[in-house]
Amino acid sequence: MTDNQVTGPAGTTPQGPATEDTGMRPRVLEPGQRTCVWVASADSDTTELVYETSETLLEAPNWSPDGKSLLLNGDGRLWRFDLGQRSGQPVEIPLDGVPPINNDHVVSPDGTHLYLSGMDGHLYRVPLTGGTGTRLTDDDGTLHFLHGISPDGRTLAYVEIPRGVDGVPGRLALMPADGGRGRVVNTGEGHIDGPEYSPDGAWILLNSEAFATEPGHAQIVRLPTAGGPLERLVASRTVDWFPHVSPDGRLATYVAFPAGTLGHPENRHVAVHVVATDDWGKTLRTFPLFGGQGTLNVNSWAPDSRRFAFVSYPMADR
Template sequence: MIRTLQPGQRCEVWIAFITGERELAFATEDILLEAPNWTLDGEALVLNGDGKLWTFDVAGRTISQVPLTGIPGLNNDHVLDPDGEHIFLSANDGHIYRAALRGGHATRITKDDGSFHFLHGVSPDGQELAYVGMEAGDFTQPGRLMTIPASGGASTPISVDGHCDGPEYSPDGGWLYFNAEAFTSQPGHAQLARVRAAGGSSAEQLLASHTVDWFPHLSPDGRLASYIRFPSGTEGHPADLPVDVVFVSTDDWAAPLHTWPVFGGQGTINVNSWSPDSARLAYVAYPIANSNPAKD
């Protein structure tokens, strides 16, 4: 389903710095943009919006559509190929595709295996993808942690109890970081976790909290991480809530270095939004007229 802005709502793309400062990079009332990635040269952001792919030139503050063919409308799960020239994409037909970042025809990677495939991670060598498999696109069923060769082929399950989402490789490729509901009986109470990318080990909880924590993203140097914090009792990762984008050291997930209140949720940081120099991260807010300014 393609999201659109509500009446009185606008989309804001923010860039936050590890020093705690932040700047509004772009705002629009015309299109709902989601899930920023940084290009490898650090000069642009890649986002989805209106079922399409867009690039935002950070210095020029201009946005342009990436001309893609052979692919249905996009959702907010996309990650850049480590080669810097291609991108892996999830589409609303439940499949994963690969395309050139400059545009052109997209190639489908996943097979018709009865599941929807929600992409979240690519290994540092570009040879493997991590995704969440959802049987027949049934969102009442738990998401399963899966990997697949980036060139296509058979998928491999990674054993994790309960629903999980957002699997993303560590910079050394040894771990998958994700959020899971395996550590509590409270419905929807996602917590941050990691598991060996090769499987064969139990999931490790990174942070025990009363909030609902989603989408852990490690910086390229592995020293820092960000995640999105939903209010206690939230189920899933819905849109249009007061949430926090949290920035931590990977040595101590329980001690936030900076926290940025945001009116958002879905689309804010669904994918890794760290710059290649590990100095900045991007996120998206969706303030609505008369909403609390502190949360915008």
């Protein structure tokens, strides 16, 4: 979710023009800051810097279904970066009839469409190669922040927040992928974010403050898609966001913020953790970086489950 793309306090990252009604706007790089897009091995500490720029703040890589490209948002638009042309530049994917987008975007399981969150608070569907978008959500008085699609392609999982109301926790909601009204799923007390289906469709994974003993202490949890209580997967001192399971179901990633962090802000020293899904409490490897918001908001696993992507935002003076 992109709650920190709403105009923030003095000292936060400068922003582009705001979207009417919601106040959300694309993030931009600070002076001396760079976008660094990385690809990491699933089974080793190997990382590769595949793209770097000081011009555009890119976020939240998805992997294309053929495993040849990364899809990232930046400047309110969506871009495709060809991994086979490391000296090349990202190419814009046309999103006709879609407002500026944020960093909540997923690829349909059949590889034919993209589902996107617009900065107007609505969800959209467009062909994978680009084209005319279709708005999927109703004017129901809420903001919709997409994060997951069921393995059968029929259901979207998103975060619902009332429009124009501050301080209200996000709630898990599900809706038909063809559009229509969503239904809220009870996840108990506390803010939730990042709902995403497991590859077998049996679980929805997310981060939740339901187990927090101090404000903002999000932890990784899951709940059965058939209904049932939350199950805590990680008990840590860090503030943990955005769980993503590999397509083969064997591994998962999430981003850990320092203890005491509220939300998932930009420009923080964070770490991407890799765990085995049969023991979420044991970290297999850790990739420290300067980033946070935009680093790992959506599932960035390669189709073969052997690699994943993430983004860092180093500053010249840090």
